[in-house]
Amino acid sequence: MDSEHPSIAHFRTTLTALGGAGRIVVLPDSVHTAALAAEALGCEVGAIANSLLFAARQDDGGTDEPILILTSGAHRVDLEKVAATIGVGQLRRAKPEFVKEKTGQVIGGVSPFAHPAPIRTYLDPTLRQYDVIWAAAGHPAAVFSATYAELLAMTDATEIEVN
Template identity: 70%
Template sequence: MTTEHPSITRFRDDHTSRGGTGEIVVLPDAVHTAALAAEALGCDVGAIANSLLFDADGSPVLVLTSGAHRVDTAKVAERIGVATLRRATPEFVREHTGQVIGGVSPLAHPAPVPTYLDSWLRRYDVVWAAAGHPSAVFSTTFDELAAMTGATEIEVA
């Protein structure tokens, strides 16, 4: 009998409590990049919602972006009204999400994190995102992801 990693269990509980309807999949290998996740799931890399935590002058900001492109941090900082967005350190990520880089989910954080959702993801009927661990993902829709996270839709590129 294998035991589920505690971060996946926390994600599963939070996902259920928020009314998530998608499938949670634990893959045999870590999929810590959008390309690896897309390959493992057999989907377009653009359908992968990367959960990227940024440091906005000491405060966390989560950007859920399509794996098809990179976040323009200067444009996003301007759009959301912060001075700068910097790449978060692994310690900052773990402190604010309780998860590790490569497995950060849009849910199940110790405290609410301001979240922004890449409008590009609307192009996909099914979106996949990390489920709290580098080998776990879940399926959702753009609208469900927005509802579960309370995210504000923005253009990130």
């Protein structure tokens, strides 16, 4: 696969190392929302696991900690609820530069793992209802398939209600 994008190749290596058995699919560039990805994959929008990076800050100021939330494409994240649940003062959407620095990937292509350093990760248990879940594979046009159990194990995530 000489023509494979380097970020997808890196993701593929990490997926294999983690024991992932799912397949990686490169979608058309025009597929940039959970709804469009679901349509292209022939699945429900809820089976798309959005990998959303947030910046968490304690009330005392300090530096931002990256928090990754894997949520169903059918959900919005309730930032106040999640911040209270995980014990941070404030949770807000991360800026593109922060996302790239912490994940090594760009918004729209953030995978659940294969980051330069471990990121505290949370998983929306609503995804459990789907036999197959699709998540980003390190590039905005690439996704991979996994079961809920595989995703939970590969990410070492904590399950929390996000909405």
